Amino acid sequence: MSGADQHIHIEWRGGTCRVKWWSGEYLDNGRKRYESKGGFTDEEVAFNHGRDKLYEIRHGTHVKNRDGATPMSDWLDDWLAAMDHGHLTERGYRSTVENHIRPYFKKQNASVADIDVLAYRAFKKHINAKMKKASSAANIMMVLGMVLDDAVPRLIKTSPVERTRRRGKFVKKPKERKKDMTPQAVEQLACNARTVFGQAGYVFIWTMAMTGMRPAELFGLTREYCYPNWPLSDPRPDDEETERYEEDVERYGRGDNLMPAIRVERQVQYADSTLQFFPPKYESCRSLVVPDFLAELLKDLLASHDHKWVFPALKGGSLGAVNFDYKYWRDVADGADERSGPRTRGARPAIPPVPSFKGRRLYLLRHGHKAWLDEDGHSKFATESRMGHEVPGVEGVYSSVTVPMERAIMKTLQERWDRLRGGSSGSDA
CATH class of the missing domain: 1.10.150 (DNA polymerase; domain 1)
Structure with missing residues (x-):
C-alpha cells in the first residue's frame, strides 16, 4: 500500500461500505479531518473513489463536502x-x-x-x-x-454554465433604427420642452444635443460646474488635481479669448432610497466646451432662478428625482393635447410631435451629437473623449485634446445653430 493509500479507510455497515479519506486538514484537537462517502457495494470501487479524492486534494481541484453543500x-x-x-x-x-x-x-x-x-x-x-x-x-x-x-473551484469543480458557440450561418443582430438628427428637430424638441417645464427644458434639450452629456449627468449638473461659474467656482475637492484646476482656469476661465465650458464631474442616481451623487459612468470626468449661443442660454438660465440645479424640475428639485421619461420626455417627443381645467397645474397648449423622435429614447440626442461631430470631421480622439469614452491602443496613449480641437468643435456646433436661425431648409424626417 502506498503512502497516500494509508489515508484511505473502508468501513462496512450492513450491506454497503463507506470510504473515508484524509482531507489534508486537522481538527482543532490536532486529529486529522476526514471526509467520507457511503453507499458502495464494491470495496475496490470505494477504494478507488478515495484515491480520486486524494488526487484532487494534491492537485488543488478538490471540493470539500461541507463546501459543496453550501446553500x-x-x-x-x-x-x-x-x-x-x-x-x-x-x-x-x-x-x-x-x-x-x-x-x-x-x-x-x-x-x-x-x-x-x-x-x-x-x-x-x-x-x-x-x-x-x-x-x-x-x-x-x-x-x-x-x-x-465564481464558485469554482471552492464550491464546485466546474461551472455548469453552457457557453454559446456560434454554429452555421452568421445571423446579424437587429440594430435600433435611428433617423438623422437635424437642428430643426432639436429646436422643436426644445420648444416642446419649454412648454412642458419652462425655459430650463429649452436649454436642457440644446445642452444635451450640443454636448452629448448623458441624462443622469445633466440631471446632476449644479451651478458650480456650469458656465459662467465654472471653472472659477470649482469646489476643488481633490488635492491631487491642483495642476488640473489651474489649467482649467487658464483654458476655460472668463475672458475674451477663453472658452466657455461645462465640467462633467458627477451624475445623480438613487441609492438607499435617496438621490445621491456618483462619478460619471466609467468615471468619465471631462470638460466640455460649448458654442457661444449655448453659453448665453446657460448664463441667462442661471440668472433666471436660484435653484442649485442648472435644470430644475417644475418644483425646483433635480430632474433625477422624477420619472423624466414619463412626466416630461414622452410629451416632448410624442406631442400632447391641450390641457386645462381645475385638475391640471395650469393651462398648457397642445404640443406637436417630433416625427424623428416620436416613440424614441431621450438618449438618441446623445447619439445625434456624436453623429454631428463625425459629420464635421473632428478627430476620433477629440470626439470619443467628448463622449466620455476611453480610446484604446496607441491613439489613446499618445493623443490629447488640444485647444484648436476644442475651438473647432465650438465653431462647427455654432454654425449649425447659425444656419438654423438663418432659416436654412431642413426636414424632420
Whole structure:
C-alpha cells in the first residue's frame, strides 16, 4: 500500500461500505479531518473513489463536502458582499439576484453543488418563459453565469454554465433604427420642452444635443460646474488635481479669448432610497466646451432662478428625482393635447410631435451629437473623449485634446445653430 493509500479507510455497515479519506486538514484537537462517502457495494470501487479524492486534494481541484453543500442562498450573500462595481451595475446585479435567482433556488432548497447542467437548463427554461424580452432573460442568465463561475473551484469543480458557440450561418443582430438628427428637430424638441417645464427644458434639450452629456449627468449638473461659474467656482475637492484646476482656469476661465465650458464631474442616481451623487459612468470626468449661443442660454438660465440645479424640475428639485421619461420626455417627443381645467397645474397648449423622435429614447440626442461631430470631421480622439469614452491602443496613449480641437468643435456646433436661425431648409424626417 502506498503512502497516500494509508489515508484511505473502508468501513462496512450492513450491506454497503463507506470510504473515508484524509482531507489534508486537522481538527482543532490536532486529529486529522476526514471526509467520507457511503453507499458502495464494491470495496475496490470505494477504494478507488478515495484515491480520486486524494488526487484532487494534491492537485488543488478538490471540493470539500461541507463546501459543496453550501446553500445557494448563502453563496449569493457572499457573492453580493464581494461585488466591487459601479453603482448602477451593482444595483442591476443585486436586483437580478433578489428578484429572480434567489427565489428560484431557495424554493428548491438547492445547494451550489446541486446546480448541474440539467438544473441550469431548467432555470434557463423557467426564465425564458417568465421574461417578455429575450434581452432581459439573457441578462439574468449572464448574472447567474458569473455567480456559478465564481464558485469554482471552492464550491464546485466546474461551472455548469453552457457557453454559446456560434454554429452555421452568421445571423446579424437587429440594430435600433435611428433617423438623422437635424437642428430643426432639436429646436422643436426644445420648444416642446419649454412648454412642458419652462425655459430650463429649452436649454436642457440644446445642452444635451450640443454636448452629448448623458441624462443622469445633466440631471446632476449644479451651478458650480456650469458656465459662467465654472471653472472659477470649482469646489476643488481633490488635492491631487491642483495642476488640473489651474489649467482649467487658464483654458476655460472668463475672458475674451477663453472658452466657455461645462465640467462633467458627477451624475445623480438613487441609492438607499435617496438621490445621491456618483462619478460619471466609467468615471468619465471631462470638460466640455460649448458654442457661444449655448453659453448665453446657460448664463441667462442661471440668472433666471436660484435653484442649485442648472435644470430644475417644475418644483425646483433635480430632474433625477422624477420619472423624466414619463412626466416630461414622452410629451416632448410624442406631442400632447391641450390641457386645462381645475385638475391640471395650469393651462398648457397642445404640443406637436417630433416625427424623428416620436416613440424614441431621450438618449438618441446623445447619439445625434456624436453623429454631428463625425459629420464635421473632428478627430476620433477629440470626439470619443467628448463622449466620455476611453480610446484604446496607441491613439489613446499618445493623443490629447488640444485647444484648436476644442475651438473647432465650438465653431462647427455654432454654425449649425447659425444656419438654423438663418432659416436654412431642413426636414424632420
